[in-house]
Amino acid sequence: MKQKKIISLVAVALISILIVCGAVLMYKVFSGNTKFKEKEVYVYVPTGSDYEQVKKIIAPYVENLDRFELVANKASYPENVKPGRFLLKNGMSSYDLVRAMRKNDPVSLAFNNQERIENLAGRVGSQIEPDSLELLNTFRDSIFLKENGFTEENVLAMFIPNTYEVYWNTPAVKFRDKMIKEYNKFWNKERTAKAEAQGLTPVQATILASIVHKESVKKDERPRIAGVYLNRLKLGMPLQADPTVIFAMKKKSNDFNQVIKRVFYNDLIMKSPYNTYVNVGLPPGPIAMPDITALEAVLNPEKNNYIYFCASVDRFGYHEFAATLAEHNVNAKKYSDWINGQGVQR
Template sequence: MYIKKILVAIALIGVVVGGIIVYNIYNAIFAPNTVFEEDRVFIEVPTNAGFSAVKAQLQPLLKDMSSFERVAQRKGYIGNIKAGRFPISKGMNNNEIVNSIRSRNIPLSLSFNNQESLGELAGRISDQIEADSVSLLKVFNDKEFLDSINMNSDNAIGMYIPNTYEFFWNTDAEAFRDRMYKEYNKFWNETRIGKAMQLGLTPKQVTALAAIVQKESAKVDERPRIAGVYINRIRKKMPLQADPTVIFAKKKLSGDFEQVIKRVLNADLQLDSPYNTYKYAGIPPGPICMPDISSIDAVLNFEQHDYLYFVADTKNFGYHKFAKTLSQHNVNAKEYHQWINAQGIRR
């Protein structure tokens, strides 16, 4: 009888211990293990990262790191880490967290606007995906690649069409560049190429002209009219005489693209640069900035009129006064110069 009681007691202890073990295992796997208040957060796991890098990102997000680590070990995650941007939802348990960071690499919306240089573009993109600005700039300027697509360092920026695109966070520099080239070819469809041909321009020339239009006006509704002025000038074989090209030439020659130039001086018009459209006829060898879609389409769908000149309208800020004759333009220009002098703007 005594032995029987001992055996029963041992059995009961075993049941209790087993229950505790099962309970602990259940909690480790299925109990909620998050501490953040947001509905969902993301971690970004770098390419070739080790488990320590994953733990460092998860540490402030989890209640119990040791239980997560045990589950990750049992599920084989520690030796099979994937790079990417992974979501973790509030209230997830360790099993769900491991499943998410192992297989739910969710793309993000990457966007960029009209950057002035490939360097600026590289910085903008590196803030959004894993690729760093140095590696991005290197592939942007890769001569072998540019030669293969009939582009060069002057017009390469025109390959990047400002928009919002879907990318995985762990996209590398070369993959980003190659995707942008595909988007460029998609953008320059049969319709747009046909309109460029009607103008007697190539897509690259349209982009370079659109960059000038972009710099001339921030008003999207005015851009087709400004584009019409430049098309009229090209058809009459007049120089473009666009102040933004002179500003770009000055920045490019100095190597300082950060300088702020609010006024073009007569001395600037003598700058010896192919971008100086006062000194050199025709469209510059490349875009002076990255024009957005509205500017490109403004050139392709320019407003047909007889204007040959325009100057900033001092009474309608952001817009311009247009003129068909030089005498009328001189009247408008005099009014503008009086206004800008009154503002004390010297450079």
């Protein structure tokens, strides 16, 4: 009887120990184990990182690293580290943290209104793992350019401004390949046919759209401006677009941060393939990244007989259009008198 009682007591003691151990284990696995105040944070694991590097990366956000390691080891995470961007939420348990570190969270990568391919590489490089130089070299790869009909001067035309879902650790080449797929998707049969109807290739349409984009922020006016430039191209006239001169000036000085509000005669005669006052036809590449409305304006231009236009004094942001040089000279003088009165020098 006494022996049975001892066995029962030992059994109870063992069960109690197991319950306590189980409770402790449950606590270590499922209780909150974060130490940041924000609702959520992202951590970034570079390509090629191992488990020891991951622990250093997440240490500032984890309250008890030993508890995290306990679960990580049980889940074989150290042997299956993945690079990428990972979302950690305040109050996550060690179990939740390990699960989160297995789920690569995509980036909503956005770009628009970039003046040069260098600016675009910097913009993209600030949002994904490859740096701007690696991206730039990938964009300018001679084999890629030749295979896809681009040059270093016009490759900016390949990038359609939008928001794209990509993984943070997407390699530069894979990102570039995604962009050429998006380009081909945008330039479907319908849009390509519209460009051809204007006597343009998709790249040429983009170059013209970049000028239209820079000429006017008024989206409702862009089809009319596109119509004017297409009229000039058909007549064999120089486009005489001030934004191309401004781009040429910035390119010559290698200072694309400067703000140029006015161009003068000496600027109009500067030698540059981007100066559409001295060269007939389109410049060798876009002078900016045109938005979709500018592209659509070139593909669906207003049919008009205008040849000239200049900034309007009466409707700020808009332009005055003319079919003859005499009409244009009147409008141009009015604008010149106004801007001289404002004291704008450059």
